[in-house]
Amino acid sequence: MSGGWNTIESDAGVFTYLIEKLGVKDVQFDELITLEPDELRQLGDIYGVIFLFKYPTGEKPSDVPKDGTFDHDAANDIFFAAQTIQNACGTQAILSVLLNKDGEVDIGNELRGFKTFSSEFPPDLRGETLSNSDLIREVHNSFARSSPFIDETTRAATEDDDVYHFIAYTSINSTLYELDGLQPAPINHGPCTVSEFPEKIIPVLQRRIARYPATEIRFNLLACVRDPRIRARELGDQEKLEEEEHKRTEWLWENALRRHNFVGFVGELLKGVVRDKLAQGEGAYEKWIEEAKGRTRRRAQQGQ
Template sequence: MAESGGWSTIESDEGVFTSLIENLGVQGVQFEELISLDPDTIRSLSPVYGVIFLFKWLSGRSRDATSPEDGTYDQTATENGLFFAAQTIQNACGTQAILSVILNHDESSGSSTLAPINIGPELSAFKEFTAGFPPDLRGEALSNSEVIRTAHNAFARASPFVDETQRPAPADEDADLYHFIAYTPVNGTLYELDGLQPHPISHGPCDAENFPEKVIEVLQRRIARYPAGEIRFNLMAVVRDLRIRAQEFGDMELLERENQKRRAWAWENSLRRSNFVGFIGEVLKGVVRQKVKDGKYEEWVETAKKETQRRAEMRRGNI
């Protein structure tokens, strides 16, 4: 059984999320970051299977088992084929939100007017295995999936000092905590899928065509509940691989841009998995040896001390 410490924190990044699902065997899907709450931007990426929303968790709000702050609980949605899993583990909410979209638009769902997603053998087996489970057991099954956990943890930042899979509860009650949830149209309804809620949340009738307008309305209402000036949100669309569109329309310029983007993602992800502390330490040792050899070590240290002091005084407003 996987323990809560077995899942690391990963970044909200389109390259990370795309590579993560590809490592799980999903084909023909990618993530695109949305920089504005604009329905036309979402529509320009069609087909869009859903969006992943990252937001700052507001403490002090109790969860109401009978009514959410917006929308209504749909207690029969899972019985009608919706994939929804309760979140039973820390740090897994990003991957859980991703799967909340992906697993509701595969071939077995039969609930979407969009082209079905090829989720691959591993996720197909997972979905089939958990088909009759209630949300809490689905959450446990997800938490204990070695395949999903390994794909998730592949994007943890390397560190020689701490085990980033260990995440103790913050001592500061005011510490910033962030959470991922998913919005997706399934069975003609816009659903908010949040593993910390007791049930899927329905936001009314919705299909793939009017999803951009509907989801933006919901997101705007949610953001309006935050203090004015709060900007710490992130929104990503789950879309069909844009290289497929480029090939279908013979758009070689778009195809090249997307291929360049994939190369950049691969490079950035390799850096995320790399630990440069040892390299930096060796460089610093080499610099020190050279300063000692040149007889300038003491001068170098004193110069650094003066510069540090100058910057500290500038921060205090003394200069």
């Protein structure tokens, strides 16, 4: 049994560089701010979307989905894997899109080999194979936030936790599928060509969001698209190319910060502050502590 999986953020930069480390070429993720077909179309060639939402704890599996219909035959004809391990759903949703776009997308030798190896397996065994892939797990974990206090690979979620879940939507064989490893089969949402995807996916997402109270706003939607830098170069759009290159630079910096453990830095910073207060003379350190206690008490009183 391989090691555990950490949680990763629903972030375009995280997802983009994760798939590149897995060997996927010329694919990018972009965050969608509105549920508008035009916003999707403006992104160019779209391979699918990844949707993040708060998972309703205590919800029991059903023989009939709340929207669409289960397609058990498709579970063996397309790449669909059951989710068999905690925290892997982000990467599993990504692969649910990309491994069903092999031919349209260069998924690289490693993922192509994984797909070929697992293609004859049933969904539950595919899920086990994915969960036990050292390569996929190590790349996934390399994009997790550094946490010196909690080992998420061994900690199980409890009923008190807010649990979030990733699922994928994509057009396969002119059908709109919802691919959720916690469901028994792919969910068929009706006919949908690749060109129709921007129009067909929006009402499906709207119906899912409508199941939640109006106060629930914690959703995130990422589109899996052809690297927009390619089109910018083809069109000679230097402004767009520079914009995308700047975005990539920012993503690299943000990903580096995610992986860095700042506990040591904060500890050294506090030591420096204490040394400075002690060097100011007798009583300066004690005065600083008392002032801090006073500010804390005032904030507590204001919050009551």
